[in-house]
Amino acid sequence: VRSDRDKFTIMLDVKHFSPEDLSVKIIDDFVEIHGKHSERQDDHGYISREFHRRYRLPANVDQAAITCSLSNDGMLTFSGPKVPSNMDAS
Structure with missing residues (x-):
């Protein structure tokens, strides 16, 4: 799980x-x-x-823009962009 300033991402190995x-x-x-x-x-x-x-999910994740994909090698990637808050602008 990675949550940085711009995006929230989950990566899971689901190859089985x-x-x-x-x-x-x-x-x-x-x-x-x-x-x-x-x-x-x-x-x-x-x-x-x-x-x-x-x-x-972090409160500032844009749930309407979430994507989820499964790679050929069995990695599930769930990702959503974060909406900038007013505090990020300062």
Whole structure:
């Protein structure tokens, strides 16, 4: 998670999940990221995975301009620009 003056960004490694296994929702002032896949075989046997992450959005994030993307190598990037406050102008 990175929160600087201009932007709020979350990056998660979700390489074990397909896009259909993931959901990203904004509920009130939180972003909720959930991933779940059913049991599947790997090199060691069978495995199922599930995670749920919840992050508080900074108050000055422009929720209408938030983007979320999934890269080919399984990195989920959630990002939103921050609206400058009056105190930033001084």
